[in-house]
Amino acid sequence: MGYIEDKNNFAIQTFNITRKFGNLTAVDGVNLGVKKGEIFSLLGPNGAGKTTIIKMLCCLLRPTGGTGAIMGYDIQEEPLAVKSIIGISPQETAISLHLNSLENLELICGVYGMSKEETKKRSEEILELMSLTKRAKDRAGKLSGGMQRRLSIAMALVSDPLVLFLDEPTLGLDPQARRSMWEQIAGLKGKKTILLTTHYLEEADALADRIAIIDEGKIIALGTSGELKNKIQDKQIMIVKAKNLTHEAIEGLRKIYPDAREIEGGVEIRAKEISFERIVNYLHSEGTKIESTLIKEPSLDDVFLQLTGKEIRE
């Protein structure tokens, strides 16, 4: 294991990790280093390979090339050591339906070999943290989808793992529950190392210390949210909403600003420098009735669009 450098600094590392399914390369030579105590987000569209990376790091799926390490333990050579320090909340809600919430947590504690007292203490704490105390004695199958989701995440936390994998933790939560989940995850910052996947740019933006944008199995950008946005800071973005906007008008606009594209009910223009007047005048001369205009800051959405030429959620 000579190539696992700096065991002390990184909680999660991957070295050209690759996974093929037949002809499809789901994960293509990914190199990551997640520092201890960091919240790190994998952001990418459906099928980007996020879940596949997590499965490999949790010893559920063998890499077909490269490898990874958790706290310096190689995932292929020391799976048992890896398994004893990780916790995962899978993308799919993972609970036992005929058991109540408390019993579900006790199951996980038991499997990690925790003592009776420890189990009781931790389970109660986590139920409280996830606002499930009132439903502790209700069968998991009778909880709402969002509560089941919270229970599933509670089960990842209850064993107090050093490294936590959260695969789309807020999937299926209402906006309020999503906010409160964000708070809980943010509360773990510095205490646990968290690798979290999401399609939600706001989520990555709000929680992650660093973000890796992943598409078709490859990391296409990596950095803090600010760094990523800086990549396109030299671009201005203007959105014009307008009635009777013709294709000809947009074509004409493209002659001035090649990066103009039609969006619903209007047009979006990106350029190093945008002349508000010039655009408005041009559209007027084409007989377009402008309803609103907006010049906006680049978002992670825009970063993704610029890097891949497509929307993160199509």
Add this chain to the structure above:
Amino acid sequence: MRFAALASRNLKETVREPLSVVFEIGLPLIFMLMFWALGKNLGEDMFTATMQLPAVVIFGFSFLMSISAITLARDRQSALFLRLLTTPLKSGDFIAAYSLPYVLIAIFQIAVCFAMAALLGLEIIGNIGIVFLIFILMAVCLIGLGMFIGSIFTENQANIAGSAVIVFVAILGGCWMPLKFVGGVFESIGYALPFAHAIDAARNVLNGSTLGDVSIDLLWVIGYTAVFFILGAVCLGWKTKE
């Protein structure tokens, strides 16, 4: 004893969906009653309560085998199972945790069948403890087969394989027709499998044989049990590492 937590979960999951347990316990009783009535009418020795008890108990275990196989095969596809595979549990722990609840149900079933047979005129000449031991061994053996089937097959495949084994146990175990009447290849196959050995052994002990008399039969059962569990654990380990 990390598997104990999972075993307890599996037992709760099973008994909280009680229909299959009721079916599992009730079916052998109905069979016993049916054949006992048939025996009364025909005056046939094969169908006395003493002859029927081993057949019905072990036939009942074959349903337990089928249910355990289907449960394991189904759970293997679940997100919870995936999550448990990321814990320090090993494949042997999974097999133990999925077998234990069914062994408990088997013990309950044996007790109920003994009670029913007693009502129908069971005669015990040999040692009842040895009969009980034979039953338990056979329960563990068939549940081991269930673990093997549940480890390699999908839920649908496990369903079909389970049904096939149920038929094999009924015919090749000599439950309702002595294997020597069937004869030939079927008799040879029957005695190359553990079911007929266990049923013969239990019938013989009920009729006065000692543990020594049936030790060869029991070795067949123990041998198969070991093979099934090892195959189950190995196949589960292999199937869960994609």
